[in-house]
Amino acid sequence: MAASNFLFVSADAALITDLAWQVHREDHDVRYYIEAETDREIGDGFVPKTxxxxxxxxxxxxxxxxxxxxxxxxxxxxxxxxxRAQGHAVVGGTPATDRLEEDRGYAMDVLEAHGVNTVEHHVFQDFDAGIEFVQENPAPYVVKPLGEVQNVKRLLYVGNEDDGSDVVDVLRAYKKAWGHRMKGFQLQRKVEGVEVAICGFFDGTEFVDRVNFNFEHKKLFPGNIGPSTGEMGTSMFWAGRNKLFKETLGKLEDWLANEGYVGSIDLNCIVNDSGIYPLEFTPRFGYPTIALQEESIESSTGEFFYDLAHGNDPEVAVHNGYQIAVRIVLPPFPFDDEKTYDESSRNAVVVFQSESREGIHLEDAKEVDGQWRVAGDNGMPIVVTGKGDTMQAAREQAYGRIDDIVMPNMYYRDDIGERWIDGDGDRLQAWGYLGPQP
Known part of the structure; x- marks a missing residue:
């Protein structure tokens, strides 16, 4: 493929730096725009800016x-x-697909309208109404904020008490602390099972044949405890259009084509022996999921996204095995504390004890005089990936690479991928979700 011109746009925070860097390293011409003033140094020295x-x-x-x-x-x-209406080739959504993420009630309506099974869910704009509902219908629920505040990932709360009393306590606390910002919230009935996200790449007409299945690790600490962070790491593999895909994203193919959607779309689900229960959409790239997808794509990344945006029947060759990504973070992540960040993390140097940069991906980093340094205000400088024929082999490669990195005060989860090894994979296989479909 001849060199092409790629314009990457972060209309808020800088998220797509690593993909821009990957496409730039494939000798395409790249320009990267970042709207958020605090993030504008991210990617400096790695990708050209505009x-x-x-x-x-x-x-x-x-x-x-x-x-x-x-x-x-x-x-x-x-x-x-x-x-797109002006004739440009764009990887991005539409107002309706954006709404899938911003308005969780609407997302469930779309799923139900296309025959996708959903978990019991209720949307509230009033805290007292939500509290009253839980008290009248006692059960464990998941609290999911709506609107812009949903980006504060630690506000997601998964209830544990059968009578819902802990959810009531949390809603009362949120009313006092976040009532001025939280537009509303969704209560989802808690379902036990294996959490798995089905991720497809859509070219405006149909899904690419290779489907990505990934397993998010959202809590800060190993063992899945501590505050929600959005993501501390991901394990994944690629497969065909199996039952998990056909019963979820596959049913939305015509709807997405009618929208003209182009890009990655992810549907996170809880799966058990009785069914598949969608939880939430990510109608955009996931982070750090896209870095791990890049690592597992063995054909040209730039050519794939060029063909995706132009509807050129894109093909992608992917690693036939397992992959994991580990997010390396610094204080005060996932919290906001400017003093701690200034003292412990701002402009810190990322030191590599080997010459290899295989499996090292950018998040909030810049290059200054040949050194990798921490950039921005979030304390998420890099992601480290690994892959192998087994999940254990992928883990060994990723954590071996981490052993060659030195950053004072860095921390990360050391259990990414273990859930698959400890039984999630066996359960999904036993329930018939992963095998070939007729």
Whole structure:
């Protein structure tokens, strides 16, 4: 493939740096725009930047949006739709697909309208109404904030008490502390099983044949305890259109085609022996999932996204095994404490004890005089990946690479992928979700 022009747009925080770097290293021409002022140094020294993404639209052969947010408002889907109408090739959503993430009640309505089974769920704009519902219908529930505040990942709460008393306590606390920002919340009935996300790449007409199945590790500490962080690591594999896909994303193929959606779309589910229960959409790239997907793509990443954006029947060759990604973080992650960040993490040096950078992916990092340094304000400088014929082999490669990295005060989970080894894989296979379908 001849070199092409790729314009990457972070209309809020910088998220897509690693993909831009990967495409740049494949000798394509790249320009990267970051809206958030605190993030603008992220990627410096790795990828060329632009201060005016709209001025570069006509230059670009492919425009890539990394999230649904434009500042504190949902909006990249509208931008992508506008640009497509003008004849540009865009990886990005639509207003309706953005809404899948922003409005969880709407997302469940779309699933139900297309014959996808859903878990019991209720949306509330009033805390007292939610508290009253739980008291009248005692059970364990999951509390999921709606709107912009859902980006504060530690606010997601998974109830443990059969009578819902802990959920009531949490809602009362949220009313006092977050009532001024939280537009509303969804209560989902808690379901036990294996949590798995089905991720497909859509080219505006149909899904690419290879489907990605990934397992998020959201809590801060090993053993899945501590505050929710959004993501501390991911394990995954690629497969075909098996039962998990056909019963979920596969049923939305016509709807997505009607929308003209282009890009990655992920549906996180709880699966058990009685069914598949969707929890939430990610109608965009996942982080650090995209870094791990890049690591497992063995064909040209740039060519794949070029063909995806242009609807050129994209093909992708992927690693035929297992992969894991581990997010390396620094204080005060996942919390906001500027003093701690300034004292412990800002501008810290990432030291490598070997020459190899295999499996090392960018998050909030920059390059200064040949050194990798921490950038931005979030304390998430890098992601380290590994792959192998087994999940254990992938773990050994990733954690071996981490052993060659030195950053004062760095921390990470050391159990990414263990859930698969400890039984999740066997359960999914026994329930008939992973085998070939007729």
């Amino acid at each position: 201060d005016d993404w709209r001025g570069d639209v006509d230059w670009a052969d492919v425009i890539v949006f990394d999230d649904i947010w434009v500042g504190s408002e949902v909006g990249t889907g509208a931008l992508a739709e506008e640009l």
